[in-house]
Amino acid sequence: MAQTYKADEVIIIDDGSTDKTSQIIKDFPNIKYFYQENSGVSSARNLGIKKAKNVWIAFLDSDDEWYVQKLQEQVAFHKKRTDILMSYTDEEWIRDGNTVKIPKKFQKKGKDVFLENLSYCNIAPSSVLIHKNVFDKVGFFDESLEVCEDYDLWLRIALEFEIALIHKKLIMKYAGHEDQLSFKHWGMDRFRVIALENLLNRVHLEAGFKAKFIEQELFEKYTLLLKGAVKYDKIADIKIYESKLDSLKGLI
Numbered sequence: 001m002a003q004t005y006k007a008d009e010v011i012i013i014d015d016g017s018t019d020k021t022s023q024i025i026k027d028f029p030n031i032k033y034f035y036q037e038n039s040g041v042s043s044a045r046n047l048g049i050k051k052a053k054n055v056w057i058a059f060l061d062s063d064d065e066w067y068v069q070k071l072q073e074q075v076a077f078h079k080k081r082t083d084i085l086m087s088y089t090d091e092e093w094i095r096d097g098n099t100v101k102i103p104k105k106f107q108k109k110g111k112d113v114f115l116e117n118l119s120y121c122n123i124a125p126s127s128v129l130i131h132k133n134v135f136d137k138v139g140f141f142d143e144s145l146e147v148c149e150d151y152d153l154w155l156r157i158a159l160e161f162e163i164a165l166i167h168k169k170l171i172m173k174y175a176g177h178e179d180q181l182s183f184k185h186w187g188m189d190r191f192r193v194i195a196l197e198n199l200l201n202r203v204h205l206e207a208g209f210k211a212k213f214i215e216q217e218l219f220e221k222y223t224l225l226l227k228g229a230v231k232y233d234k235i236a237d238i239k240i241y242e243s244k245l246d247s248l249k250g251l252i
Contacts, residue, residue: 005072008054015044042141042149049140055132063174064126070170074129077166085131086163088123089170110165114158114210118217121151127171134161145191152195187228189221219248
């Protein structure tokens, strides 16, 4: 509501909350509110995309905040670069009310977005502005992934489109609360591996030159997951990751 460039519509997807979110329309009657039984963040975002009447989509997760000029900056960029259909911004991290330093691996470069997001997701969904044509080409958020759904989608997009970084801190991310998905799931690389395996199948089908990068990243993640399985004596997981590593031998 405070944006210097006003959004044409604001859509709230209530993913089965119990905190009376629906009452927000009493204070903001122009908001479009949709409730669904709890189905996960991917399902919620996908529903919002499908309900949106406009071709440009911006996301805002419930634990993030936009700087007031966020939309204005991105709209101005895309008016100049009409060939680019997705952009993201730099960000500020807030923990316990204080700004914290962003770890080096999560600092934005914006040079080769595919490679910069291959190990870890380095694009915050709340920083994104994206054209609907992108979803027509690569699909939506994968609703089978409990977490790392953004990591999966950004990599699929980066294979097909140029993604631009706006080199300004335009969102605030609040960290440290217990209901964050990243704190609910152990071994996040398990989900990144699923995304990478799917991506590798897509690249192989298209004879993509980036397959080697994906295979190398999978090798590193399989190795780490195998070490964890050995440490905690997870026999089934040991067999799984030993087999996956064997399948990569000779490819990298």
